[in-house]
Amino acid sequence: MTRLSDSTRYQTARSKAETLMEALPWIQRYAGSTMVFKYGGNAMINDRLRRAFAEDIVFLRHVGIRPVVVHGGGPQISTMLDSLGIHSEFRDGLRVTSEEAMSVIRMVLTGQVGRELVGLINAHGPYAVGMSGEDAGLLQARRVRTGSDGAPLDLGLVGTVTRVNTLAVEQLLDIGKIPVIASIAPELADTDDAAAGLGALTGQVLNVNADTAAAEVAVALGAEKFVALTDVEGLYADWPDRSSLISSLCATELREMLPSLESGMIPKMRAALRAVEGGVPRASIVDGRCEHSSLLEIFTDTGIGTEVTPDGDDQT
Numbered sequence: 001m002t003r004l005s006d007s008t009r010y011q012t013a014r015s016k017a018e019t020l021m022e023a024l025p026w027i028q029r030y031a032g033s034t035m036v037f038k039y040g041g042n043a044m045i046n047d048r049l050r051r052a053f054a055e056d057i058v059f060l061r062h063v064g065i066r067p068v069v070v071h072g073g074g075p076q077i078s079t080m081l082d083s084l085g086i087h088s089e090f091r092d093g094l095r096v097t098s099e100e101a102m103s104v105i106r107m108v109l110t111g112q113v114g115r116e117l118v119g120l121i122n123a124h125g126p127y128a129v130g131m132s133g134e135d136a137g138l139l140q141a142r143r144v145r146t147g148s149d150g151a152p153l154d155l156g157l158v159g160t161v162t163r164v165n166t167l168a169v170e171q172l173l174d175i176g177k178i179p180v181i182a183s184i185a186p187e188l189a190d191t192d193d194a195a196a197g198l199g200a201l202t203g204q205v206l207n208v209n210a211d212t213a214a215a216e217v218a219v220a221l222g223a224e225k226f227v228a229l230t231d232v233e234g235l236y237a238d239w240p241d242r243s244s245l246i247s248s249l250c251a252t253e254l255r256e257m258l259p260s261l262e263s264g265m266i267p268k269m270r271a272a273l274r275a276v277e278g279g280v281p282r283a284s285i286v287d288g289r290c291e292h293s294s295l296l297e298i299f300t301d302t303g304i305g306t307e308v309t310p311d312g313d314d315q316t
């Protein structure tokens, strides 16, 4: 049996109350707003973290926020491709995708990673609805033809989102559901003759990096916030120097840093930039290895991780 002294009990209670009260202005500010969360493979490395993320999303819904989850699953895809003996490599932070790999990617994202996340959220109530960019015409993509340096680049069946049809997502949000979206998208034909804006589809499905898909969804929904979970504390000015963590930076500062970034940080920070340039007021990169990082980012005064703001923004 553990007994606490009166003064310890009082101090613990006071600090819990302070934490709850710190959340109040943020709950008031964000009630009714839409937030898009990019949940990545490296932030879903164990059951405890996966459960904590699902709890955060359910918490947000219950304080009146409209959360949308766009998920990746890079490590899970790599494991499955390896076990099937299918070679894959990354160029410019993106997976070179053959037809054979694409069918595995579609299966892993929609049939494994998405299903599991839907199950974890729905352990708290019937909220999550799993979908992919193929469902209800949610996404359309075109093949990536150039790299981040502008030079021609052939990545196979890799796409970049060109259109988001938000109707299905908004309808789900309106009835209190939580959309959980896998980052694959039908391919739009290069010659698109549809005057109505709905392009001709090729029948092919493309592999879309989940950070970039999530940013496009956030922009199209007019989200109040875009949060990408990853496996580092945030963006480092001088990676891997751990003392160079950046707590906030504006769009211009980020644009200048982009050429110096490596590996998975390239699509992640390009996505954050795309979100704020597309009208999302705040984009954050947070450490998915820290339990409840999403709640800490949204409901504490300092937040955690790295926040990207539009140029000239002086909001606090």
Ligand SMILES: Nc1ncnc2c1ncn2[C@@H]1O[C@H](COP(=O)(O)OP(=O)(O)O)[C@@H](O)[C@H]1O
Pocket: 040, 041, 042, 043, 072, 074, 229, 230, 231, 232, 234, 235, 236, 237, 238, 239, 261, 262, 263, 264, 265, 268
């Ligand atoms: N400047 C930087 N700051 C932080 N991480 C960086 C930086 N440059 C490269 N990285 C690498 O990017 C990784 C995050 O990308 P990635 O593993 O693809 O994320 P996720 O799977 O969570 O989407 C980090 O673990 C780190 O190794």
Ligand SMILES: CC(=O)N[C@@H](CCC(=O)OP(=O)(O)O)C(=O)O
Pocket: 039, 040, 041, 042, 071, 072, 073, 074, 075, 077, 093, 094, 095, 105, 158, 159, 183, 207, 208, 209, 210, 211, 264
């Ligand atoms: C084109 C491309 O690279 N697609 C990614 C899609 C999954 C993803 O983005 O997963 P994470 O967020 O876990 O990295 C891939 O095949 O790994």
